[in-house]
Amino acid sequence: MIAIEAQNLGKRYRKAGVGAPTLREALKHTFRRKPMEDFWAVRGLNFAIEPGRTIGVIGPNGSGKSSLLGLLAGTITPTEGSVRVAGRISSLLELGAGFHPDLSGRENVFLNAAILGIPQEDVRRRFDAIVDFAGLREFIDMPVKHYSSGMYVRLAFAVAVEMNPDVLLVDEVLAVGDTAFQMKCLDRIRDFKRRGKTILLVSHALETVEQFCDEVILIHKGALIQRGPPSEVIFNYLKSYMVRIGLLNVEEHGTREVEIRAVRLLDAAGHETVVFTTGQPMVIEVHYHANHRIEKPVFGFNLKTGNGIYVFGSNTQIAKIPLETIAGDGVMRLTIHPLTLMAGRFFLSLAIHSWDHSVQYHRQEDLHPFMVKDDSQHKGLLHLDTAWEHRPAL
């Protein structure tokens, strides 16, 4: 049994065909023999997904993720190859598609449900639950054009989760609404998962993908680059793509008298990972090899955010951990505990240099990406220990 199967799936777009079409342009193209420029949003995709799996789809912007979802949902027709979906498919692609601004919330619930293929009988029965979930009881008879955008999305989501598909497509739904609402969304998606639905989740929120998915597919330039366990694929993605598309300048240089052979990032349990949790320990192991005896080497590191803000840097000299000599293989272990970074993407740089900074033995600039997730609702870059004290006037 296969829930979703793509065979040599491809979608070609005509560059010239994009934009408002007019008769004049069409005639122009017919009479001009020059071939139009094409580009393939997706090409040569082959994969099969077993039922009940939750699959994350990640990749940089414009990599073909949305085209893939469109192809699966049936809104886009493949240019070549085929895609097969077993059972009913529904998508949380666009919340509130088909809402009519002049109609009341109540009328739109039924309309939207019909568009999503939910039987009217079910909606009638579940109507109160839908309205309560959206938290819009007193506004339900108001035209939705007077709703705030948050109310709009809440109502749309409340309807959408009433769907009972075999395959669910989710595209960046989690990017809307406030934190509390996002939690609600995630809860519902977890619910789908528990009920054994096949879920395809497209998201830039890599922490969510890591947390939710059984497997992750990495797409770039319309081709499937890698498919595997979430942490592995996400790590690869962060490393090769985030960096290659120029978000940060990865650099590696030095005399290599001492060489960093491997770097392992470990969580509290000692497992290698790229996702850490605020408040928990983070351990960095630097496996090095010194070609000859090195006197008084200094090990250093720094952390930067995904957009290049320097967060923290230190080295064994500053920390007053003097090293006399090293030779051959060795491991330097750095423990950060508690990790006070808040949720986000970060880059780790590592360096080994001489005590007077005159020789860089090996420096890896921004070479090690990792993510931090945070289960609290605090905001910001760093976690600060805080205490509130209230003294009411007597």
Place this chain on the structure above:
Amino acid sequence: MQALAIAWRHRELLWNLAGRDLKGRYKDSMLGLLWTILAPLFMAGIYIFFLRLLGGRGLQIGMADIIIGVFAWQFTVQCVTSGLNAFTGNANLVKKVYLPRLLLPTSVVLSALVNFLLMLVVQLPLIAFLLWRQHEMLSVWTLALPVVIVYHTFFNLLLALTVSAANVYFRDTQHLVGLGLSAWFFVSPVMYPLSFVHDLAQRWPWLESLYQLNPLTVIITAYRTLQTGAPLVLTPAALVGWLWPLAAAVLVFYAFDRAQRNFADVL
């Protein structure tokens, strides 16, 4: 046939979409649904007034004929003009949700049909009254109206499918259709009875044949025949006028199916 099956399977959605169309159109207007009837009645009134004014006393213009013609014409016009935006006005529904694309123009025609039936509720007593003033009665054949209405609706659906899909690919369609409709209005017996073109027909018989190939000519004439007992046109050309849309339907449905595949790319 397949299209019918799709429409039937999604009948709930169709009603909802048609309902959205109807409710949306008259929301926040004071007279609401009454406009459905007032607008064509007013138009019929204008035609009758000016034809009398311009044509002088000698011209035999039946008020009943004009009302029937204008109401039927309105049905077609509404299907075509709202059909134009069936997809371009609902890009969200095309790109983000999968539903059989056929449903959007169909729902537009459905809501126009509801409007037309409401118009008929007013039209029939009105015609009966006008006939009664001339000591005549509504023909018993009025009972056969549903047959013509079904055919007329089907014909309108073909038009809506054609213009809705064409407008996705060429936005020029909306302008062309506007021009086409105004020409079509005059070459169809909307504000005049068929006898009006009688002289013309005598001189150029081939022109009369061409005239009767127009499905609206035969449809509107049929409406009149059934209600007032006006003579039915039974020429070979008129027969072809009835039949060719049925043959064209095969082509329209096929072309529509081909065209809809790439809607999401161009919208």
